Structure formats: C-alpha cells, structure tokens
Amino acid sequence: MALATINHISGTGVYIPGDDIDTDRIIPARYLKCVTFDDLAEGLFADVRFDTEGVQKDHPLNEARFEKATIMLSNSNFGCGSSREHAPQAIYRAGFRTIIAESFAEIFFGNAITLGMPCVEASRADIEMIGATLEQNPATEITIDIENERVTVGDKTINVKVKPSAKQALLEGKWDPIQELLEHSDAISQTAQTLGYVSQAIPAS
Amino acid sequence: MTAQSLYEKVWKAHTVSTLSNGKTQLFIGSHLIHEVTSPQAFGMLRDMNLPVKYPERTFATVDHIVPTDKRVEPFDDPLADAMIKELRKNCEANNITMFDIDSGKQGIVHMVGPEQGITQPGTTIACGDSHTSTHGAFGAIAFGIGTSQVRDVLATQTMSMDKMKVRRINVDGQLGPGVYAKDVILHIIKLLGVKGGLGYAYEYAGEVFDRMSMEERMTVCNMSIEGGARCGYVNPDETTFEYLQGRPYAPKGEDWDAAVTRWRAYASDPGCHYDDVVNIDAAEIEPSVTWGINPGQGIFINERIPSVEGSADHDKEAVAQALAHMKFTGGEPIKGKRIDVAFFGSCTNGRLSDFVEVAKFLKGHKVAAHVKAIAVPGSQIVGKLCTEMGIDQVFKDAGFEWREAGCSMCLAMNPDKLIGDQLSASSSNRNFIGRQGSPTGRTILMSPVMVAAAAVTGEVSDAREVFGVGQAVSA
Numbered sequence: 001m002a003l004a005t006i007n008h009i010s011g012t013g014v015y016i017p018g019d020d021i022d023t024d025r026i027i028p029a030r031y032l033k034c035v036t037f038d039d040l041a042e043g044l045f046a047d048v049r050f051d052t053e054g055v056q057k058d059h060p061l062n063e064a065r066f067e068k069a070t071i072m073l074s075n076s077n078f079g080c081g082s083s084r085e086h087a088p089q090a091i092y093r094a095g096f097r098t099i100i101a102e103s104f105a106e107i108f109f110g111n112a113i114t115l116g117m118p119c120v121e122a123s124r125a126d127i128e129m130i131g132a133t134l135e136q137n138p139a140t141e142i143t144i145d146i147e148n149e150r151v152t153v154g155d156k157t158i159n160v161k162v163k164p165s166a167k168q169a170l171l172e173g174k175w176d177p178i179q180e181l182l183e184h185s186d187a188i189s190q191t192a193q194t195l196g197y198v199s200q201a202i203p204a205s
Numbered sequence: 206m207t208a209q210s211l212y213e214k215v216w217k218a219h220t221v222s223t224l225s226n227g228k229t230q231l232f233i234g235s236h237l238i239h240e241v242t243s244p245q246a247f248g249m250l251r252d253m254n255l256p257v258k259y260p261e262r263t264f265a266t267v268d269h270i271v272p273t274d275k276r277v278e279p280f281d282d283p284l285a286d287a288m289i290k291e292l293r294k295n296c297e298a299n300n301i302t303m304f305d306i307d308s309g310k311q312g313i314v315h316m317v318g319p320e321q322g323i324t325q326p327g328t329t330i331a332c333g334d335s336h337t338s339t340h341g342a343f344g345a346i347a348f349g350i351g352t353s354q355v356r357d358v359l360a361t362q363t364m365s366m367d368k369m370k371v372r373r374i375n376v377d378g379q380l381g382p383g384v385y386a387k388d389v390i391l392h393i394i395k396l397l398g399v400k401g402g403l404g405y406a407y408e409y410a411g412e413v414f415d416r417m418s419m420e421e422r423m424t425v426c427n428m429s430i431e432g433g434a435r436c437g438y439v440n441p442d443e444t445t446f447e448y449l450q451g452r453p454y455a456p457k458g459e460d461w462d463a464a465v466t467r468w469r470a471y472a473s474d475p476g477c478h479y480d481d482v483v484n485i486d487a488a489e490i491e492p493s494v495t496w497g498i499n500p501g502q503g504i505f506i507n508e509r510i511p512s513v514e515g516s517a518d519h520d521k522e523a524v525a526q527a528l529a530h531m532k533f534t535g536g537e538p539i540k541g542k543r544i545d546v547a548f549f550g551s552c553t554n555g556r557l558s559d560f561v562e563v564a565k566f567l568k569g570h571k572v573a574a575h576v577k578a579i580a581v582p583g584s585q586i587v588g589k590l591c592t593e594m595g596i597d598q599v600f601k602d603a604g605f606e607w608r609e610a611g612c613s614m615c616l617a618m619n620p621d622k623l624i625g626d627q628l629s630a631s632s633s634n635r636n637f638i639g640r641q642g643s644p645t646g647r648t649i650l651m652s653p654v655m656v657a658a659a660a661v662t663g664e665v666s667d668a669r670e671v672f673g674v675g676q677a678v679s680a
C-alpha cells in the first residue's frame with residue numbers, strides 16, 4: 001500500500017491563538033466514547049465553540065469567513081496533555097491538512113504525522129503575521145513547502161521548521177510506518193530473543 | 206565501555222532497526238490497552254487483515270468509562286457499554302489477557318501493570334494513554350502512544366520513534382513535614398514549565414527519590430507528561446525489587462535472581478552523560494496547589510494567586526485566561542477558596558499508601574456540609590485492601606462516598622462529573638478546562654492529604670494546620 005508523498009500543501013488558514021492548547025480542549029472527553037474515529041469532527045473544540053446550551057461562542061472556527069480553512073495556526077506546545085489520537089483525527093476529519101504552530105507536544109505531533117498531516121514550526125512573530133494577514137483577508141492563499149521548509153502567505157515567504165524524521169517520512173510517502181515495521185519481522189524476533197524477558201511469539205496464522 | 210544512562214541502555218537493547226526516515230524501530234516489551242484508545246486500533250488491524258504478533262505481551266483492563274457507583278451491566282450509558290463489550294470482544298478474539306471487572310484485578314491501567322508485576326525495570330512499556338510515564342518509576346522507559354501506534358504495537362510489537370534527550374532532575378535534602386511526592390512533581394513542573402520537557406526523558410534522582418516508596422515514585426513519574434516529558438524514570442534499586450518480588454507476573458525462583466542482576470545493570474552508570482541537569486533543594490518545597498488551567502500554574506499553599514500585572518510579558522495572556530476561567534482575582538490568597546467537590550483518586554494518587562496516609566488524618570473529622578467528597582480507589586485490589594484494613598469505613602464515617610475502582614472524575618468519561626462552575630479540590634493530574642466533565646468546571650490539583658483537608662474545612666486549606674501534620678510523616 002503505497003502512501004502519497006506530501007510536499008506542497010496549499011489552502012486558506014485559520015488562526016486559533018493560544019499557548020498550551022491541550023487535547024481536552026481540542027476534543028472534550030465525552031466525544032471519546034466511540035469505537036471508530038468517523039464522527040469526531042463535530043467535537044472539534046466543542047467546548048470553546050459552544051456554550052453549555054449549544055449556542056455558538058466567539059471562536060475563529062465559528063466564523064463563516066474561515067469555514068474553508070484547511071491550515072490551522074496556533075502557538076506553542078499545541079496538543080499537550082492526553083495521548084488521544086482523537087485530537088488530530090478530529091482536526092483532520094474537519095478538513096485540515098496542516099498545522100503551523102510555534103511548537104507541538106510530542107505525542108500529538110507523532111499522531112498527526114502518522115495521519116499524513118504535517119505539523120510545522122514557525123516563530124511567534126511569523127504566526128502572528130499570518131494571523132493578521134488572515135484577519136484582513138481570510139482568502140489569502142497559504143502554501144507549505146515541506147522540502148524547503150518554507151511557507152508562502154500571499155506575497156510573503158517565511159522560513160519554518162520541519163522535524164527531520166517527519167520531513168523525510170512525508171516526502172517519501174512513509175508517514176505511516178506500519179509497512180516498514182512489518183517488513184522487519186526477523187529483526188523483531190531477534191531483538192525479542194536477546195532481551196531475555198520476552199517469551200516466544202505465537203506464530204502468526 | 207562508556208558510562209550510559211538507563212534511557213540509553215534500554216533504548217539500545219530494544220532497538221530493532223533504523224527506519225528509512227531515520228527513526229528507530231523500537232521493541233515494546235509490554236503493551237497495555239484500555240477501552241478508549243484501542244477499539245479503532247483493532248479495527249485497523251481487521252481492515253489490514255493483520256494478526257496480533259505477541260498477544261501475550263499485551264494486557265487489557267477497563268478504567269476510563271466504568272461507572273464507580275452502580276456496577277450493573279449493561280451500563281446506563283449505552284456508549285460506555287458498547288466500549289467495554291468491544292474491548293472484551295477484541296481481547297477474546299486475539300487471545301489477550303484482560304483484567305476485567307469480574308477478575309478482582311481491574312483498575313486504572315497504570316495501577317494494574319505494577320500491581321501484577323508486568324511493569325519491570327529495563328523494559329519498554331507503551332499504552333494508548335499519556336500517563337504511561339507512571340511505569341518509569343520502575344526504571345522502565347514507558348510512554349503514551351496514539352491509536353495508530355497501538356495498532357503498530359499490536360501488529361509488530363514495535364513502533365517508530367525518535368530518541369529523546371535525557372534531563373536528570375536531582376532533588377536532594379529533606380522534604381518538610383506534610384510535603385508529599387505530589388508536591389515535589391507539581392514544584393518541578395512549575396519550575397521547568399509545562400513544555401520544559403519537550404524532547405526529554407526525565408531521570409529523577411537524588412536523596413528524595415532514593416527514599417521514596419514505589420508508590421511515591423509512581424506519583425512523580427505519572428506527571429512527567431504534565432511537564433512535557435513523554436517519559437520519566439527512577440533508576441531501579443532495592444525498593445523496586447522488593448516491590449516486585451512475588452507479584453503474579455514477576456519472575457520466580459532462579460529466574461528472579463537472574464532478572465534482578467539484569468535489572469540492576471540497567472541503572473544509569475555514574476558519570477554518564479546527561480543533556481541537562483537540574484538541581485532542586487527539597488527544603489524549598491511546600492504543599493502545592495494549582496491556581497490555573499494547566500498543571501504548571503501552581504503555587505505553594507501560602508502564596509498568592511499571580512496577577513496579570515505581576516507576570517512576565519509572555520505570560521500575561523495565559524494568566525489572564527486562567528484567572529478568567531477560574532474566577533479568581535490576581536493577588537488574592539488561594540487559601541480559603543470555597544470548594545464544592547473533593548475528588549480523591551486517579552492514577553496519580555489512587556494507591557494504597559495514599560489512602561493509608563489520608564485515613565491517618567481523616568479519622569474523627571467530617572466533610573463540610575456543602576462539599577461532595579468522593580474517594581475512588583485506583584484498582585479493585587486497592588479497594589479490597591482498604592476494606593480489609595477498615596480504611597473505607599474511615600472515609601465513609603467522615604462523609605466521603607466510597608466508590609469502585611476506575612478513572613472517575615479525573616476525566617469524567619463516566620457519570621462522575623462536576624456541575625456548572627463547581628470548584629474541585631482534586632488529587633488527579635490535570636486541571637485543563639473541562640477536564641472534570643463540566644466545560645465551566647474548575648479544578649485545583651493537590652496532594653491527597655490536602656484534598657482531605659479541603660474536604661473537611663470546605664475550602665482550600667493548609668493540611669499541616671488542619672490536621673497538625675508534622676510529626677510522623679514520611680517523605
């Protein structure tokens with residue numbers, strides 16, 4: 001199963017300002033009561049978008065002008081807290097394909113890359129600049145260039161950072177590692193044996 | 206051979222290959238699963254037609270969604286009921302051991318691993334839950350993973366990972382009376398920040414951790430992730446081995462001796478390289494509470510809540526947001542804040558020693574009339590031991606509701622939830638907005654003894670004053 005290579009991504013963006021936006025905020029725990037990821041988009045930022053009566057609150061994701069956004073912007077330590085893959089799944093299923101932030105929590109980062117959703121790091125000043133640009137013109141086209149670690153916003157280009165292992169995985173279409181992991185079956189058994197605490201594997205049927 | 210840290214040694218021993226993107230394919234010694242983050246992983250395996258490679262290295266329990274009051278099945282919540290049934294079905298179909306409700310061994314996944322002796326030094330442990338860092342208390346490299354990685358581990362017993370840096374955190378000296386493991390880790394997170402640990406594994410060392418029991422070490426390692434560190438560990442020592450000996454999954458007889466030798470060799474070598482070292486004096490740590498909406502927003506009990514004006518520029522916005530949510534005013538004391546709920550439990554502080562310690566002080570006290578207080582043992586085993594020791598009765602007499610084992614109001618996926626903007630004194634690990642089940646609910650994290658003090662006085666209190674804590678308190 002060959003995966004798509006991911007290098008250039010274009011779209012419009014939405015800026016959700018804030019440091020330390022945790023996964024409980026991205027998707028509240030009650031939306032985790034599910035056995036598939038299919039319906040997660042509706043829970044995205046639910047408690048900051050709607051009050052307890054379900055009435056819309058002030059939030060960029062509630063604004064019609066950002067409705068078509070496929071690139072999410074935020075600040076530092078984005079996705080901290082729980083390991084729930086439901087968080088990047090909800091973002092992905094709501095139509096987003098890239099997140100640009102100052103920094104990312106590790107588990108979130110890994111989960112997002114495995115979905116083929118790049119997380120790229122930019123400086124606070126650049127993110128605020130993009131936020132201001134979007135504020136003026138929400139239709140501004142944003143293009144992410146993974147290979148050259150650059151983001152173009154309208155007529156401006158900024159440098160961003162893409163973690164080397166993620167970069168390579170995206171560019172080579174290996175962002176979901178399962179095939180490669182499976183291929184190393186012999187090496188796995190060998191490691192298991194040398195460890196001394198793993199009993200024999202039950203042969204795969 | 207050059208001196209190496211435990212992290213380095215465990216990483217090397219478990220390295221299967223280097224993947225084409227430069228990441229390491231890491232062997233996972235023990236894999237723990239629960240009902241919330243595993244069903245989709247099993248679904249992916251079915252879609253890909255893949256078997257579970259080492260079913261005997263995966264262990265399951267049910268914790269997040271189980272009701273803690275009425276344990277009759279089917280559960281009132283059909284979604285919760287569907288999740289537990291799905292887990293049973295998946296375990297049965299794949300020959301995975303499950304510590305189910307009728308086993309007497311069910312509990313929060315991070316309680317069950319250590320209790321059963323599955324959690325062992327020098328191993329790698331993964332679980333679809335960020336508090337997997339708890340297991341690092343045994344000198345294991347243990348970390349939370351996402352559901353796609355749960356799939357990877359089920360299918361290959363390995364996963365793809367970047368190596369972390371190691372930060373050694375030394376806490377030396379003597380903790381003051383009434384200062385607990387929880388205060389130590391809240392203090393560390395406050396000092397280093399909630400993102401201070403990004404990219405790091407934390408090695409906790411020094412006199413304070415050397416003296417700690419395994420349960421106290423688990424409390425500390427549990428919250429590593431709240432400081433941004435995906436894993437945190439304590440080097441294995443006699444305390445570790447003593448805890449493990451005789452546990453169901455611990456090696457027996459000759460195997461035990463061989464295992465202890467192997468485990469000992471995994472401890473960090475003197476003089477090994479650390480990417481960073483932090484030194485903390487135990488004497489400066491006081492009973493701690495959070496005042497905001499992340500675990501790094503903490504103060505000592507007798508300090509005042511930070512104000513926007515008094516905060517550094519880059520913090521002003523976060524402080525303002527936290528104060529607004531908490532309905533606190535900067536500059537006022539936290540002591541005396543009237544609470545509505547006292548929650549005692551979770552994988553941070555739901556262990557036997559937590560209950561024993563609190564019971565010591567709670568005897569003869571009554572929960573304030575306006576406070577709803579619930580005590581939730583982290584596992585059925587802890588619950589049973591508490592009953593045998595008469596500890597449950599101490600809590601009931603004081604006015605606590607005594608519950609069955611589970612995560613409960615730590616994240617409120619079961620019926621235990623805050624209502625409206627209730628203020629909760631909680632022994633759990635996260636004070637994020639909405640964490641305890643109400644989007645406007647407010648959480649103050651603290652040690653179990655501080656939760657008990659707040660329950661009794663009805664307000665955030667200094668347990669040292671309320672209970673006269675001071676004499677017979679261990680580290």
Ligand code: SF4
Nearest residue numbers: 336551552612615616
């Ligand atoms: S007790 Fe809380 S933190 Fe621990 S596993 Fe359960 S929900 Fe997660």
